[in-house]
Amino acid sequence: MTASGTQQLRLLWSDLPVRRRGALIIAIPILCLLTSVVAFAALQRSNAVAQQYVDHTQKVLLYANRLLTALVNAETGVRGYALTNRPEYLQPYDAGMASIPHTIEELSQLVKNKPEQEQRVREIQSLSQRKIDIMNQNVARLRAIQQGATDTFRLDAQDKITMDAIRRQITDFSREEEILLSQRKQELNQQQVITIGVLGTTVILGVVGSLAAVYLFDQLDRELAERQTGLRESNIRIQAILDNVVDGIITINEQGHLESFNKAAGMMFGYEPEEVVGKNLKLLLAQYFSGDSVQTLNRFVGNDYSKIRRLQETVGQRQNGTVFPMELVFSEMRLDNQHLLIGIVRDITERKQSEEILRKQATLLDLANDTIIVRDRHDLITYWNQGAVRIYGWRKEEAIGQLSHALFKTEFPQPLEEIQEVFQEEGYWKGEVVHTKRDGSKITVSSRWSLQVDDDGEPLAILEINSDITDRKKAEEDLRSRAGELARLGSILVQTNTALEKRNQELDQFAYIVSHDLKAPLRAIANLSTWIEEDLPGQSEETQHNITLLRSRVHRMEALIDGILHYSRVGRVKASVEKVDVANLLAEIVDSQAPPPAFTISVQPGMPTLSTQRLLLQQVFANLLSNAIKHHDRADGTVTISVQDQGNFYEFAVADDGPGIATEYHERVFEIFQTLKARDTAENTGVGLSLVKKIVEAQGGSVRLESQIGQGSTFRFTWSKSAPRSEELEVMS
Template sequence: MTRHDPATGSSKSRAGLRFSSGLLAFAVFLVDVLTPLEGAVAVLYVVAILLAARTSRRNDIIVAAATCVILTMTAYVLSHDLKSIASPALRALVSLAAIGITTLLALQNQAATSRLAAQARLLNLSHDMIFARDRRGVITFWNKTAEQTYGWPAEDAIGRVADDLLQTVYPDRRDLIESVLLEAGRWEGRVEQRTKAGTALTVDARWALQRDHLGRPVGVLETHTDVTDREAAHAALVQSERRYRRMFDASRIGVLEEDWSGLRAALNSLEPGEAGLRDYLVQNPDFVRYARGLARITDANPALQRMAGASSSSAFIENVDRLLGADDRSFLGGLLAFAEGEPFYEGETDLVRLDGGKVPVLFTITFPPEPGGDRNVLAFVMDITERKQSQDALLAAQAELAHAARVATLGELSASIAHEVNQPLAAIVTSGEAGLRWLRRDVPDLNEVTATIDHVVAEGRRAGEIVTRIRTFLKKRSPQQDILQISEIIDEAALLVGRELAKDDVVLTIEVEPGLPPVRGDRIQLQQVLVNLLVNAGQAMSGQSGPRIVTLGAGSVAGERLAITVQDTGPGIAPGDLPRLFDAFFSTKNGGMGMGLAICRTTVEAHGGQLSAESVPGSGATFRLTLPYSQEHTTP
């Protein structure tokens, strides 16, 4: 099956028209020359010119016209005498005039046709569906895009009523739209139409009224733009916006919409140098305070309004500075996350209410990655007042329980305490009696008396220090965060348990690495942890026939953290008990409460450390306590 080439067919058609035009002109010439007809036979040349005009080529018309003029003149010369001008000459002039007029009209028509064809080609190049219709709505032109979009080829669409073909649904009454078109000459609106396949389309329609030279309306040019996908996307966007707004307004978590674009510009203008942006921000708190004022709040949901004590979101249309207290440290972390391109930042701070009160909150700031995301930063804020109160109540209960544990521990250490106190008291009595004897001599030895009195004072102070240390250990008070030397804590704990361990023939060995940096924490709580671990180690070896040794060591771990170990030579911990060793109310001792190790782990974790245990049955147990060094005294 051969394909039909339109260009080849058109070329053959033009050649046939040229041949027909030439043959007709030659036939007219023969009739004019060979027949005795007296009429203006040469007028028939116009038919040949009209045939040539159908090729739509200007040159074909000109060649045909010139040929007809030449043939007319030649026939006149061959058939008539040139000496006298009579009716044949007049007929020849009429023929020439007819040829000229026909040629002129043909050229004008060809130019107009060319213009219309060019316009039609331009309309076919348009991405919009374009068609023309007359006043009755009958389609007279149908461009390529209309064919492709609607599905009807031009030969099927032309001659059909547009509204019936496309099943057009208008936004208003059809007669009202027509009246607007006639009055204004134009109309624009959105209509619904259907394709040949039955697919519904939403199009933006633009109508232009066409008028004749007398101003009478003769047709309408319709241009349609398919906005079906755009309309669907817009509807989905509207639905998404409504869904987001419902979640935004109904959420019990506070939500802030913020604009950080000004903050981005400020960060881009910085020149942190070799130190880097992170170090620059840490070392320049003034810039951080300035940056807080650049983070603008654009909206706040009702939950956040209630949290901040506001009656409407208008109170928040400013920067976040008013919601953050002067001592806030969380914004720096959020600023660093924003500058380093992190997707979000989480933190905890106090939100300042409009009446000046503070609300403890957890927050998450999300930084959208897409362009323009700096204007759509979202902060999710959760009020943790109740959780804080629960934590405070839990800490208070834990403090009560820890105090009870300390009392119980002192009860277990009563013999050791009595021994510690009796030693200086006995020394005081002995020194006092010696002093009296030196005074009762015939010649009192005042030097010896002075020495014995100094000894009495020293032992009295020692007894007082023992009592003070015991009272401090027993005292119930809020935790104190102080800078502590771990060697002092170890010595104090060893003094408290020394007699208890000696009673069971337990040897305490202390191995402390010299020059350890200080830690930050509560002296009494850390003492309690060490005392508890040491007493447990001694009790674990009670009744053991072999050597009873407890090694208390302290040293650095990779130079960053302090590690304290309590190691015994007892029977160790059963593998089944090891995972539950730090659980509350679990104990491996007969009559034990099961709270000592649980309190120890909680205390250590509250100090930012970790407490773990490891054991090989038959080879003793090792408890390892790690604590961070105090930042104030960490060497760079």
């Protein structure tokens, strides 16, 4: 055998499984033994057959000799009887007559399958019968002579001829059988030699086979030892890998029971390996599965293992009862004729959270009014949000994969090549372009491009955000078209403001003149009434009443003129802004009002300090307090002042327990010169509350009345925490 053939044989031998090689090694001595037994049995059978042939031939010779001996003895007996006339000499004759037919019959049976010998037996039988007949005749004649017959006895020459013929036939027959016997003895000897040789060969083969088996067993034992060592090292490496791998790895038998559990799986589920080995797979699952462990396993691998290597999601359960989403995939493995399933488990909690975040972000992107598009390096659309659907009209499946500039029929503000050159250099571009929507209408968009690159700086994609500015562009165009009109209106407003300022100056001058020129006669009338009262002693009650009524009318007229003057100046007179402590301000106002001794004015705590025009706030509180005291129906009335924080404003309330005001008069009381009582019953100008309303509204606040008949009245007004700018005051005025 060549070296390559030997090498191939070794490779073929080493490729065989250990179990099969062991079986073949055991089969070598057994095969040698069986071969020896079979060979020995076959040779023994051949020897037995050869011996049978030898014995058969010897038996044929024996019967042939026996036949010849019987004939010779019979003839000798006849001759002895003839010589002695004594009957006892016929005993060999009688014995021969009895055995010769049987012997001939046996010879016929022994040479039945040999045609030539059968022919000789038939001839011997014929000659023997002739000889028997002759001897029978001779015996009969001898007996007749012995009984007194006159014949003499003489041997017939034919008797000798027949006997000689029988001897020749038997000799030829025996010679043929002896030749055959010699051949068969030679064959028997050869067979015995072969048997000895085969037995020796089988012994040698048995020894060689045993030595080969011992050698191969030794080699196999060494190989198994090496494999065992390698397997231990491999197991150590595999266990190290399994213990350091991120994913959990478990093995399950066909009955659905856990066989092994790596460290990652232990950390994932909170079990030690010895706590779960042999337990049902259900132990690790949060979902309830009816049926036994095999049925539970089949839900993941399929009844015919159709789900093998299929990634599945399920819910796991830790030892402490908490649940978590996990991925599970099974594969098959056979180990020592045991069918195992290897499961790889991965905790996907973070991935699910990330997916949820991405889903929410994607939802936010879809909720965005702007168009958000992602293009690849070839300007093919790969992402299309709902904002793009709303603006352009194309559905996502219609737009993805399209060339963006061709789809939009984009009209660029400059050549596309220049834009792309700037974009490649800076990684960003912003500009206004015109796009065509699905319905054919055109829109102007503010387009912003950002280049997305990988870690190596290679371009990955282009993020494009488009905002529809069509309406803004139209508005800008409208603004430009109306710029002249606005300029003209501005000029008119300047002229109007100039005229208003002039009118305000005239009003101020008029108010001053009215105040001065009207008050002078009133003061003169008041003085005259005093002089008349002093110069006319003994006046009647009616005269005294009329003089008093005259002076009251003069004073009311003066108050009315002052009220008109104050009302006209509200919003036009610029008072200085200062820090005002409202509590101190109210204390000063209460002192100046001089209410009746039994009257109570209560200021609630928590009054603020704010920056405002002190004089205006003082006028508001003074008018409200004066109104509450003057129109109260009792001398022991009560007025309460409180405040609430309303964000940018304070809401002040001035509440009394007076007679109250009917609902239908709640708006009327704020009108100028309006009073609810006759002039003769109560001195009132009707200017105070209208002045309050004008001041409060000029400061950006509001005032309202809450009142019912018999339940008192509450005036609430809001006052800004910070004083309005001068231009705001002018606008409000």
